[in-house]
Amino acid sequence: MTRRKTFPPKNSLPPENVDKKLMVGAAIGLLWFLFVFVRYAQIQGLPSLRPFPQIFSGSLVPSFSLILLYLKEFILYAGFLFGCAAVGYSFLKSWNGPAPLTKITIGTVLGMGVFSLVMLGLGLLQLYKSWVFPALWVGLVGFGILMIFKGLKEDLMISLSTVMEEIKSTNFFLTFFLGLALLVSFIMAFVPEIFYDSMVYHLGVPRWYLLEGGIKPFRNVHSYFPFNLQMLYVFGLGLSGEAIAKLIHWGCGLLLALLFISWGKEYDMKEAGIFAGGAFLLMPMTQMNWWTTGVDVGCSLFISAAVMSWAVGIRKEMGSLPWFIVSGVLAGVALGSKYTCGVLAPGLLAVHILLRWVQKKDLKLALKESFIMGGLIVAISLPWFVKNYFFIGNPVYPFLSQKLGRLPIEPEKMAIFYGQNTGFIPKNFIEILMTPWKVTFEQLSSLNYPGALPLALFPLIVWAAIRQKGSRPLLWILAVGAVSMSGVWISNRLLRYSMPFLAVFCFVFGAGFTFIRGKGWLNFFRIILIIGFSLISYGNFQGVWTILANSYRPGDVLVGRESRREYLSYTHSGMNPYPATKVYDVLKSVLPAGRRALILGDEKISTCEVPFLASGILDEPILHSWLKESKNGDELYGKFQENKIGLMVINIGEIQRLGWYLYRWSRKDWATLCELWEKYVTQNRVEYIDEKLFAQKIPVILSSVKGPEDSVPTQKQYNALLYGYEDTMFPQKEPDWIQKRLEFYEGLTREYPRISTFQTRLFELLAYQRNPK
Secondary structure: OOOOOOOOOOOOOOHHHOOHHHHHHHHHHHHHHHHHHHHHHHHHOOOOOOOOOOOOOOOOOOOHHHHHHHHHHHHHHHHHHHHHHHHHHHHHOOOOOOOHHHHHHHHHHHHHHHHHHHHHHHHHOOOOOOOHHHHHHHHHHHHHHHHHHHHHHHHHHHHHHHHHHHHHHOOHHHHHHHHHHHHHHHHHOOOOOOOHHHHHHHOHHHHHHHHHOOOOOOOOHHHHOOOHHHHHHHHHHHHOOHHHHHHHHHHHHHHHHHHHHHHHHHOOOOOHHHHHHHHHHOOHHHHHHHOOOOOHHHHHHHHHHHHHHHHHHHHOOOOOHHHHHHHHHHHHHHHOOOHHHHHHHHHHHHHHHHHHHHHHOOHHHHHHHHHHHHHHHHHHHHHHHHHHHHHHOOOOOOOOOOOOOOOOEOHHHHHHHHHHHHOOOOOOHHHHHOHHHHHHHOOOOHHHOOOOHHHHOHHHHHHHHHHOOOOOHHHHHHHHHHHHHHHHHHHOOOHHHHHHHHHHHHHHHHHHHHHOOOOOHHHHHHHHHHHHHHHHHHHHHHHHHHHHHHHHOOHHHHHOOOOHHHHOOOOOOOOOOOOOHHHHHHHHHHOOOOOEEEEEOOOOOOOOOOOEEOOOOOEOOHHHHHHHOOOOHHHHHHHHHHOOEEEEEEEHHHHHHHHHHHHOOOHHHHHHHHHHHHHHEEEEEEEEOOOOOOOOOOEEEEEEEOOOOOOOOOOOOOOHHHHHHHHHHOOOOOOOHHHHHHHHHHHHHHHOOOOHHHHHHHHHHHHHHHOOO
16 A cells, blocks of 8 residues: 655655744744635635626727837836936945945935926926926936946846846746736826826826926915925926826836845845735735826835835944935935825834944934934925925915915815825724724725735734844834834824835735745745735736726727827716816817916816816815905906906816815805806807716806906806806705795895896796796
8 A cells, every 4th residue: 555645745854954933933924824815715706717807999009100109208208217217326326235226226216306306496496398398308318328337337237137037036926917017007107197186186286387387376285295206297297298207107116116126135035026016016006006197106115215225224334324314315205295104204213213222222323313314304305395384374284274374275175085084993902903904804995905915914024024133124124114104094094095114014025925935844835825925916906907997998098099188088987077178178279378267166187288277176166265355246357367367167067076165155256256257258168078988968168258358248148157056056856946946046136136147047947937848
């Protein structure tokens, strides 16, 4: 009788070589991973082998002219990236210690941060001129060529060789899924931007700055957030268009993957970088943010680079201060990109002081280095807070807006905004401990959904930190990430805001995977972990692809069967409702020279390419403020002339979708508005949104406001705002709708008999009441 074979072979690992602690840690980590995976499969279902939703309905090959356009945009982006790499490398090239790949990646991130500050300075000087952007691009490329002859070429070749070596030596499935994520997000960079937040402010505010020629006060809460990353988008928009801006954010993910690889090389951890890059970039919320012009992946890059620079410094016996300086600068750029990135500063400085005390017992040195890093963080981010102070009197707007600031906001909308940012609130210590489980299995919003990987890999964090020998640098890196993430979660529980610190955790995930090496059971554990990682990654990608197919439907625009403007002119589910892009294009031919359009009801402004004024949903509408400051129609007309308003764009669909926020007007306000309309509105033009995916016909109204040289209107003009108010506040689906409208106009007619609009509309409704036909 033959003996049954077992796996792994009984004698595959000699007993004297067995590391029992290593085996126990690996077994616990694997069992937890399998437990989370099974629970994930029960709730979400196992990844299916069914075909992915169709995205391309015909040929997959773009036209030759479109290929040339894509190539031009990529070359422009590559030149920008090359120049930023040269700028940062020029500071780091002579520093001893790190390998060339580390200097190139951190140098590129540093160069991007420096360039964002240059763009800020140009904006404050009102120098966003059309010739400035190509001149900057030529300057970046020229400086890169100069640095080629000063060591950049050799280090680039070594870095490329290092990356290729890492790819060849890493498990195929890990490399495949990371490469797939990079490829899909790269292709999506050429799809027009329809992400709502980007259309409102990530690209919307830069678009306004470009049209105004520089950074000026703007009626939008989000324009007073720190905007370092958006300064790079200003450059992209000014150079060629939104594709460059989207490629800049895509490049942040690419650089993050390279940063992880260089991090793994610095710690001599084979496969750690690609595993870490996949763990972060394959999360659904990362992918959904990555192919937009948001800032979360960019902030993750700057914070990871700041932590890595600090980690390089703490491992050096001599010459560590320059790396702490780089860390402070990059952390400052991150804070200057998003408020929540500010929690890195106290976390990093607290851990640094503790570590230096443990390492050297030198509190004076620790405080000196911390003071330098903290000072740089403040100095680099300070321009945004100073700008806010001079523009509106509140350096941290919209926070403390009840006590500071001159920019009016909608308090009810802001309360909703704060509530959404707070997320769920744990009621006790048990719920705090259950938070990772909750956000994994109960909070399934695509923009805030991490998937199962972070929770499933969690034991590898502790295990990797324990297994690390020497000064345990992984333990200190983990401490920085944990303290900083705790700071974010004190203020809110939206996991998307914690993405930059999850990126730091992901490197420790990669380190834990690296430690599962050996023969016998260790190799078996490693295989199971790769299989589970691949299945979860496939499931994540399948879900994200479904969202891409249902909401984006990018196939036709990518190959040229529809133009970019056509793609931006109809509603995409969950993205850009009732876009006014078609009307914005009409403005190019009808807006008088030297005049602006006043956009009412719509805050999605990134596609408007003519001068305009607008306000966001969180702000008190511009027209509302003007009404409060005007006693009659003539004074309101003065506001229009002061701001050079030639046309009003009234998006009826968005007004009704967003609700009452535009209509918080008194009877006096209605009288003032209608008096303006009777005296100074000269014509109306109705355009309809070219809805493709929904059977709707939503009007957008263009109403012209007469200039000083124009004649007084000779006929009654259609008051779209007044009729829109009727439809929004007294919709015909309500049984007593006509009675409510009659009461509204009867009161206005009695109080303001001089306004003929009220009396005319009252007679129309009475006639309809008598004869509904």
